Amino acid sequence: MPFCNDTRYFTQEEDPAYELVLAPGAQAPYSGIYRCEGCGSSAISTREHPLPPQNHHVHGALQGHIRWRLIARTTHP
Numbered sequence: 779m780p781f782c783n784d785t786r787y788f789t790q791e792e793d794p795a796y797e798l799v800l801a802p803g804a805q806a807p808y809s810g811i812y813r814c815e816g817c818g819s820s821a822i823s824t825r826e827h828p829l830p831p832q833n834h835h836v837h838g839a840l841q842g843h844i845r846w847r848l849i850a851r852t853t854h855p
């Protein structure tokens with residue numbers, strides 16, 4: 779889970795992009811923080827650039843492949 783100092787600087791919103799589960803190396807729909815569905819680790823990606831690759835971090839056998847999901851986006855795309 780990523781960390782923040784003050785949640786007042788975050789705004790909850792609905793957007794279909796938060797429902798997408800993306801493969802390693804897929805194009806990021808927004809600049810922001812992405813969470814790995816397998817292990818919960820997080821990484822930053824920039825809009826229209828590739829998400830971190832499969833070798834970004836190591837999973838145990840039960841965690842499966844890295845799958846990225848957007849959890850916070852920047853206000854400027």
Ligand SMILES: [Zn+2]
Pocket residue numbers: 814815816817818819835837844845
């Ligand atoms: Zn992971």
